[in-house]
Amino acid sequence: MSKVASANERMAATFDTDRLMHELGQFRRFHVMNYFLLALTVFAAALYAINYVFLAADVPYRCVVPECETFNSTEYSPPWLDAALPAGGRDRRCSRRSPLDPQQSCDGATFSEELQECDRWLYASNDTIVAEFNLGCQEWKRTLVGTIHNIGMLVSLPIFGYISDRWGRKRALILSCTLVGAIGSLKAFSISYEMYVIIEFLETLAGASAFPAAYILTIELLGQDKRVLTTAFLGIVLVIGGLSFAMLAKTFSYWRTFILVVYPPSLLFLSYIYLLPESIRWLLSKGYKEEAVAIIMKAVKMNSVTLSDETMKQLNEEKQRPVEQKKEDPEQQGLWMQVLRSPIIMMRLAICSWWWITCTFVFYGLAINSVSLAGDKYTNYMLVVSVEVIAVVTNALVLDRVGRKRTLLVAYTVCGLSCMAITFVPKSLPWLVTVLYLVGKIAITQAFSGIYMYTSELFPTHARHSLLGFCSMVGRIGSIVAPQMPLLAIYVEWLPSVLFGAAALVAGGLMLTTPETLNTRLPDTIKEAEQIASRKIRPAPPTDDIQMNDSRL
Template sequence: MPQDNLSVSLDTILLHLGPFGKFNIVNYALLLFPIYLAGMYGSVFVFEAPDLSYRCAVDECESTLNHSLWLPHALPQEKGVPSKCRRYSMNETVYTSNSTCSVDSFDSSYSVECNSFVYSDEDSAVKDFNLACQNWKRTLIGTVHNAGLFVSLPLTGIISDRYGRKLALSIASLMNGVFGFLRSFSVNYTMMLVLEFLEAGLGAGAYSTAFVIAMELVGPKGRVFGNTLINGVYVLGLMTLAGLSWRLQSWRHLLQIIYAPAVLVFSYIWLLNESVRWLLSKGRNNEAIVILKKAAKMNNVELSEQLLYPLNDVQKTDKPTEESEADQSKEQKGTESTFARVIKSRIIRKRVFVCSFLWITCTFVYYGLSINSVSLAGNKYVNFMLVGFVEIPANIVCLLILDRYGRKRTLVSMYVLSALLCISLSLVPKDLKWLSLILYLSGKFSITVAYSSVYIYVSEVFPTSVRQSLLAVCSSLGRVGSTLAPLTPLLALYYANLPAIFFGSLALMASLLVFTLPETLNLPLPDTIEEAEMLSTVKREKPTVE
């Protein structure tokens, strides 16, 4: 039986089972745990190496008790505040080793770079590894973390599409737990960077895998609600991260507490049900039928033999004829290289490019706003929580409008709105901090709606046989944005509003590219490349507003 008929049959069965019966609730509960952890892991570097207060150590005077007399005169002023990285040289004609430091002890006509530093009592890897005045090293920690996703997402995608979703999720979560926990014992900066890369490079695919399983678990009507639930739990992870950081005030203890539970997800190899849609795409129909019957029993629903007949019929008619063997051989060759299959389809190639750019924009703006939130006036932990909390109403709005107005309208509107809000930040006077905060939160709100929509949209335009692989390609290329986002605070050193202008410009470009993509509202997930290509030719009425 053709694969497209299997898809129609499965969607009919899922509709009969209901979008969120007991079976779905149990499986979603299992999937939401690694997603909750991923909410903490994605931004933990913000609290591993936050900038903190420090100044040059004036070794000649530190042992004296009259700091208030000499310290203001030991450091040059930069932009109205004492320099953190330079100090005045000693006036040798006045200063002697046995004298008390005073105003006259320093030569204010000549400053030098600091050799050592005095740090505040705040906890940070900056203090532990003496990274003062090396902002590039501090921000590189986040960049290295996100660079690991270039390895993790394709690798996890290959494992997921070839060997199964739950195996990929279990292995990725185990890698998160092992390398994240070990990172808390880093003895130097290099060790921290290596473990940062390995943890993300081998474990960051856990979120995308859990997301794909969740999307394949329900029919078209349940995807948006499922996505909203996933994103809400992810936000709880973000807020938990800020709360734990505030409470613990120790980046090492923070890593130990949040990464240890990830090891438990390895048990999903035995606890979690495999994706039925993936099993069908691999011809393992008997296993798929067993899971569907289990779901029906848990949901107190009876599946008739008529509903299951198309799946059983495949097993009965799948005889080892020369023709079928040739078809299987051809199919195996086609699945050997996801990249090769994509290259042959001009429509899919274009889709991969556009979806990747949409992802770059979302990750760059989304993570950029989150990371720069700790630089806003006020408590950095509260600011981070607020920027995270605004994602909850954003995802509720996403739930309300995606199935009402369609994917394309939502994406275009949110990208344009995000661009206007971010660019507006550069026009607000510095003394209107309340207005800046409102615009900042509104910008995060709109890009969150766009990001949630992109996740759903990308899962709907690619076929089941290579869905996670292509989602991983788009997500991996999209991580260019999240890799560059930790560096945006450096732009603010040159011009405070430069990051916001970058965010807005990229969002405007993304809004234009959305027009080249098809609408997928209420369409079944495509199971073959041919079905995915047909999405661009489907003529459909505009979404009606009730």
């Protein structure tokens, strides 16, 4: 690490940013405006998160029987169909019978028992890419879209994590939000399956980091006592975005139309260059004191607050001059060298990665399977998304009272037991399967919502997005595997539920190995992050003497 970075870290360690955030008043005009701007990016991210659930959804299709119909036939259920196709399952979609007498009308014909593989299909709906790109009986190609989508997320997160920590949260957010709008819109003009999946990868590569960047910007705007409310607020926005996604998909059911309606508006996020301020915490941690002071003074004016004399003294002090440092501190190394030299941070990084793998694997696995439940797929999806509100509200009520560790431990355990129990439910009790399914979805949503905050609190400011991005990147292994679970269920019906449950129970056990972060300030340095477990890190400043608005959004 350079002398400048060394000096900046010392300045971050001495400047009390939590007290500053409290003094600015966390629910006044400046903050509410920024909450609104950031909420729009989170809402947009929810529209794109798993769009393949509907855009690459399965549709009813059957073999074309050339002896009985023309290749351009549009009649999906002619009278002779049941005699020409096998009884059910995959064979009915991928195999057919031929009439014993080709000269006889198919309406009264007798068909052979020998099955032939189909080479043409008739689709009941052209709303998804399955019909558009003729993916009949190629289920692996359909599910591969979700896997490619999540591989893009895996690649994206470390890249944008580095951009965020190196050049700023604001730049990373704007870049991610606008690129996903530009690249995603190109999917509507795909002329082949191969073109579609390539653009799907590039879109996710560009846009997967929008939510992490928005989350970190939001949490760094607040003091430690409002982090839970931040997580709940963004969780509700994600639910609203998920419900809107399903309603838009139902309204604009043709996949090309949906893309052209949903993606282009994201180009408007370019205006955030002028509307959204950079993270004050990030600016101070990087030594950009003049830029930070300018934003702070703007916030003071908009919020009509007065900073304490101690804070004003710190802000007005001349910036530390790194040229005065004669020798580079041998203990100060590059970011990843610091991490590698810290067994505590390395252990946390490994544990957090498994938490994220579990969250993405179970969360997306259950969401993907929801459209396969009986009934309207859009209604089912909205039901599964709606129950997430229970998890978000529960977190808001208990995380600041019970603590992060206990809450997440219970969430992982309940999820694991619910998913495991599904395996033992008799088929005569489908309602019980649905109940356990929803309980598992609520629990994993609670864990996913809380793990963002908990992971952020375990790592220091100057490396927070990079390390959070690393955990999230490794976690995408779970979401890469999740789209393949419906295929696995074809061969071993009970195995996906067991895998979901086992992963959650292991994650719950690992929760016992990390420190509680309740009532601790966000660490600014590696050393402070290491000291969380020993409680040597400075507590958050008292708020009794600070004038602020405690109203809830």
